[in-house]
Amino acid sequence: MRRVYMDHTAGKPVDPRVIETMKPYFEKSYGNPASLHSFAQEARKGLEGAREKVAELINAERKEEIVFTSCATESNNWAIRGVAARNQDRGKHVITTSIEHMSVMNVCKYLTRQGFKVSFLPVDKQGTVDLEALMKELTDETILVSAMYANGEIGTIEPIKEISEIVHSEKAYFHVDATAAAGQIPIDVQEDGADLVTLSSNDMYGPKGVGALYVRKGTKLDPLIYGGGQEYGLRSGTENLPGIVGMGKAAELAKAEMGVESRRLRCLRDKFIKGLLEKIPHSFLNGHPVKRLPNNVAARFSYIEGESMLLNLEMASVAASSGSACTAKTLEPSHVLRAIGLKHEEAHGSLLFTLGKQNSEDDVDYVVGLLPDIVKRLRAMSPITPKELRESV
């Protein structure tokens, strides 16, 4: 039976070429990069090569600006806490947006308990950050602004360069969570002017358990882990070398292949969205129609609930995701969907398909073929489906 995986934002397979590159670092080049002997030299070469490749992906000026971490959540935590702790004598104000990942949201909430003031910027209906609100909130007390490059749940790509210019009109640092964007769209830290950038390995078809934080030279932040001084003394601990080498290879492949692959995904995405909106009455796109991640199809269907749709898709061996409360550990619908102005019941009726390398046009046709009947069936069962729609479906 056909199995279709369209939950790439949640997890991606590791590219076989990445796995091949990692293998020697388990079996042969297992030395500790900090040691003196030839085993260590091989390991060191792998480590620095990977650093170089990740730096190239985002056009960092120096490879030393890349610090490896264990995941994007760690990078986000560190960027925000590290800057806040180190710069609090300059001010205790941090700005972020209302659609950030929980690894930014919850650190910011932690900061408010530590006596910081945190402003959460609103976004418009398509999920674009309100730049005027940013200008209003930004003061000489602001030490950090954190915004995502693109939102994985609704696909919207943010005006990072404009945000950066506003942020740097004051003495604040600018942190960008590029987890969902890196590897899909070109990122240029020199052009964009970000001071700190979060990157994830698995989001680029690298192994899980590795991430990185770009730290522009001169950016003042406290170290994350104290110890033997690895990663320029910012994040001590013996390096996860196979993982880091894997992330390096993933970054190299992303840089080389992103242009072609993203063009392919955009075509699939647009066909998918068009198909859904045409075939299913009372269906709507979540997020920006154009400034949108190439792999992101986020839509909502009135009068029915997301998890029921997901279970029906799962019965047809299609793996997708929902912004619905019922699938998460909390009962509240996604804060991102609420922030773009969706009512609770609209947020509950949302689905998220994130495409990836192995998805074909056949996969898209298959899902677009399945979903209208699923929606019809659930609407027939729903007490809130309007009568005229019930009879037409």
Add this chain to the structure above:
Amino acid sequence: MYSEKVMEHFKNPHNVGEIPDADGVGTVGNPVCGDMMTIYIKVKDNRIVDIKFKTFGCGAAVATSSMITELAKNKTLEDALKVNRQNVADSLGGLPPIKMHCSNLAADALHEAIKDYQKKREAHKK
């Protein structure tokens, strides 16, 4: 995440629909919370002779609705009122803890439908 029994009822829910001339109708929940259901009953000689449901909600909401119709069918009103949330969950082989509260509303909807029937009958008597 869900028991086989829940999935069975989700895939093939029993007694979906409306009863246009129902003797009692009970609606609980709210689409805002993600779950809402309506139960329709037909009563004859103090017994539930027909029961149908409509549900907006997750897998657990659909399965509990389906299950309550099976549990309540042909019961006297007194016995039907004794069916509670725990009975529904147990009959389904258990529910994930987070679903016990928000999605397990079917017993409440049934009780509302019975109360609605009783209220209408009282009004009729007067």
